[in-house]
Amino acid sequence: MSVTGLSNGTTYSCTVTATNSVGTSAASAAVSVTPSASATSSLPSAFNQFGANVKVVYNESAGTVTLEAAGRPDHQSPYWNPNGTSGLYVAPGLETTVASMSPGYIDNYTNKYFLTVPVNPQKASTTTATSLGAIGIAITGSPIFNGQEGPNVNLDSGVISGFDNYGAHTGPQVYHYHLEPTPISNDDIKLFAILRDGFFLYGRKCASTGTHPTDLDASGGHTSITQYSTTAVYHYHIKNQIYLTVNNKNAYLLFDGAYQGTPNSVTN
Ligand SMILES: [Zn+2]
Ligand SMILES: [Zn+2]
Structure with missing residues (x-):
């Protein structure tokens, strides 16, 4: 049984009666309850975009979110072992060939990645260059480089x-992303990752205008509303700048600037 239509922060007194064919009982002793917004409702909804391979743990009192990523993607790739049990192996299509692929199957690696970021990250007074290794966590469970x-x-x-x-x-x-992941985001507004400084990385277009933003800083970031925030927040975009054209496909780097916030450590 549930009671709906209550307001958060208001105290309600509840009693229960039982009814059967004989009649209705006396009311139980009253209990008072005060509904409140659940913890998850105050977490930015962008965090709901992380898939099953990323556990999102909200620490409301600390104002932080910890992402625990499987270190493996939740989608198909020729980088899965063709003879493995993932069920996610797919032969290379036009984008690559077995001969050109890097050595190592996704199945070989069992690295989990942990990243704790502030729920409301702020830009820092100075930028910080990225380094080799994970610079962020994708919604799929693998890191981005x-x-x-x-x-x-x-x-x-x-x-x-x-x-x-x-x-x-x-x-x-580890299996990791460097370029715009076209099956997930292909010249659109989709959210793809969170960077170590806690700012989200979106596709080449911005929900605020539906077009390629023209006010991006050197890191591909700007402050505006997004599809997940009705207040303006700082976020990054994949820059609409062709890096190379390989196998008839334009390559767009996910992120080639510096962190505009303070990078938190990624452990694995
Ligand atoms: Zn690489
Ligand atoms: Zn934007």
Whole structure:
């Protein structure tokens, strides 16, 4: 039995009676209850976009959210072991070939990634360069990397030609994304990831205008409403800037700027 139509913060007195064919009982002793907004309702709804491979734990009193990512994607890829049990292996399509792919199957790795960010992150007074390794966590459960494949080594067309159609491949110990993941976000407003500084990364278009934003800073960020926030918040976009064209597909780097907030550590 549930009672609806109550207001948060108002105290209600409830009693219960039981009714059967004989009649109705006397009312029980009264209990008083005060409904309140549930913890999850005050978490920005963007966090609801994380899939089953990312556990979202909200610490309301600390004002933080901890993401526990499986370190594996929840979608198909030729980077799954063709003979494995994931059920997610798919042969490479036009985007790559087995010969061009990086070594290592997703199934080989069992790294979980933990990232704790403030629920309401703020821009920092100075920016911080990204480094190799995870710079954020995608909604799919795998980390995202920047535009480099090694110390001061930019992604080249050879490496990109081994990416699956999600703009991802396996690297040291993990499957990770570098490019716009077109099956998830393809020149649109979709949310794809959260970066270590707690700011969300969206597709090339912004919900505030439905078009490519023209006011982005050097990190691809700006402050506006989003599809998940009716108040203006700072967030990043995949910049609408072709990085390379490989296998007849334009490559857009997920993130090649500096953190505009304070990066939190990612542990795995
Ligand atoms: Zn890589
Ligand atoms: Zn935007």
